[in-house]
Amino acid sequence: MSAQVRVRPDALERIGIAQGLKSRYALAKRLGVSQSTVGRVLDGEQLPGNSLIAATLSRLHVSFEDVFEVDGTDNGAAA
Template identity: 70%
Template structure:
């Protein structure tokens, strides 16, 4: 089983807009990460890593569940498939 953290883009957009952050640049600046990282995560090209998650929680003052969700996949990881 594989476990991944995914961002809830709609929730982040709502929270960011409520805090006056209307662009990806503004979100990136508040979080202290690059605009390209914000774009890749929001576009689903990259899963949020620990630094991005921590920056989001502290920078936007939100709880984990307000913006992120844990996804369980029944597909085996490469390590599990080889066993």
């Protein structure tokens, strides 16, 4: 089974607001991506790419689990 990384939109917006980023534009500017990319990811229309994930972790100083979740992992696989 294939795993996908998904953003937790409520968490990302809450963290952005806590850091003074009161709009999607401000969040996008801090992350170094386009406003449309942030919008599509937060609205669930697009999965976050590696660059958005890396920018979120490094520029917002959060852990992966604070903002992202892994969906579709195969928990039944033998170790």
